[in-house]
Amino acid sequence: MLIERPEANAGTTGREREMKDIIIVGGGYVGLSVAVAVKKAAPHLEIELMEAAPEHVWQKDERASAIIAAAINMLKTLELWDDIKDDAQPINDMIVTDSKTGEPVKPVFLTFADRAATNEPFAYMIPNVSMVRALRQKADELGITIRHGAAVTAFENNGGHAKITLAGGEEIATRLVVACDGVRSRLRYMAGIKTVKFDYGQSGIVTTVAHERPHNGRAEEHFLPAGPFAILPLKGNRSSLVWTERTDDAKRLVESDDMVFEVELERRFGHHLGKLELAGGRRAFPLGLTLSRAFIAPRLALAGDAAHGIHPISGQGLNLGFKDVAALAETIVEADRMGLDIGAMDTLERYQSWRRFDTVRMGMTTDVLNRLFSNDIGPLRVARDFGLGVVDRMPGLKRYFIEEAAGRTMHDKPKLLAGEPL
Template structure:
């Protein structure tokens, strides 16, 4: 009999397990990972992690290990142009001029985050089972029961589903979703360039979708390049010369000569929102609960917010002697996270529809709107704080940098 079984060995699943175990070491936690043991080491991607989520990583004792590979994002510019335009007019800039200003986000290699989380999980005594695909879930006799592909059966008080946007556990629990396919794919790759980026991120709104340039350590940048799915597949499968030519048309030459510094992959983009974040003896977190467009770079950060809220809910319930897997207990987590998630999903959906086109009157209206925001310091400061995750009224303790 286990107290908690976390299904999914990515950063969200590992973070839930580590956050709970650090504050409630007596709880027996097992993490089930469907993938082979070392597959995470092949992930060449990087993620934007907002300041509030960095507070959580610091509180969990992970930041000193991650920081050497983390690149602060101190500034951001937003342009709206056509593909191939040599000069991209800047309509909006984000930079906090205060001396006390902190970076509103960091770019962190996924490998660095997972490495630190796995090291912490092992030190805390959290069991991690690899090649452990869940084939069945049931709620029987007051506890949950899961069955693995190898036939092993586990009983637990609570299952935390962190198994991705196509979550099988969510389906097994009968939780419905709202889904929409954008007909777009996000191409992810890394480039080296001659000139320094100085910690500046760039978001270029192009007719096919946003083209984001995100700074990494050294003269390197991570790209999230949105294209129509058919064009994305063609680009990913093209030879290096064609890919680099199309890349330069969008990237420009302001950072000098570009060189591909990693592989390239395309991921389909859509909106997926779970109608419920909880079921009997189950809580969804991360992409299992929500999948949004990367236009705002908030996908992983929504997951980290889930982690902070769910861990606090579980730990406080345990301290009060409550059933950590009871529906009433988990309802607090759902109320805490649902509005913020729906709001962010709706925001990214509207932004993607507004900017992923080349309709003249619409383009004029959005450019005027961006220009007005750029000239209103108070509103711009609000957006910076929002991007850093510092505007919520009731922040989970971990996001505030406080222990549970």
């Protein structure tokens, strides 16, 4: 469909402002990345980002995220990596254990000690604050407007354009709305997009610890009866923890005093890195599976957690969002260059077909892994430990899993994930 650009104020009411090309709802990593990727390749497009949270909330985020090699390619291509790399800790190797809580020795069943084919780490641990800071600085350089405290209360498709309404009553017309407003996306609900949802009855406790001995860039995944306990290396003698527990137990642990929390932490962490000390706050997040039945609607595209929420057992949640960014940005930019309507359904269908299969596959994979390993059933434990041992003894299969984890086996890879500019 060829685009006919509307007049600046055509079809607007007194409360509407000038037509925008793209409105992005949600100012986290995914929303900012979409804005930066599109604006860098198509600087003439008018992009505005709506963030419901106050301006400086992101600076209080103590968490860190595992970012795979393919997503690092995108950060480098968008000229963000130089502002992030000094805070990034490469994951040089990984071990997987399967044991009971409190066991003094955790037998290792699987190791990923080799680097990926390019001799680069298959992932880096990056503080969330560092990543958001770099994205916001780049957005400012590119002239992208970020509006804080801008909660969207209504979405309407008017055929040739969409319209959003903000909490104060202001209405904004746009050719395309990109919803990056989280797993409980209001835009998704407003557009009538259904989801497949499952609550695991688990919560993920996230915190940071300091330890006496260096981790040497090693990540650890300990499968325990209540769920996986991941130790992820940060710069210095520090590690980020993603600790899965049943929801009631997680709530009790988060609300307990430091001594109780540290005792339970040490039972799971062990003593191999020496004395432990809490180095940050602790929070618990409910865990479940949420998959949108559609990633698009007329004049609307979902990206990141608005399209999918998965278990953190594989560390792929944010990386799925970055894959969305790369595919959606390429779809928008190529359509614009061909003179097509960037918000038309036939344009957006390419994005949906590009991302839906990979997302469903990853969602199902994490679901099966969580069900398989989050229990203490004897025969099942024997079977899964045998399977891990078999993989560990097959270099070719293990290499495939490393490449898969790094995002290098993705079919029809978007340009940004391959390190190519749009």
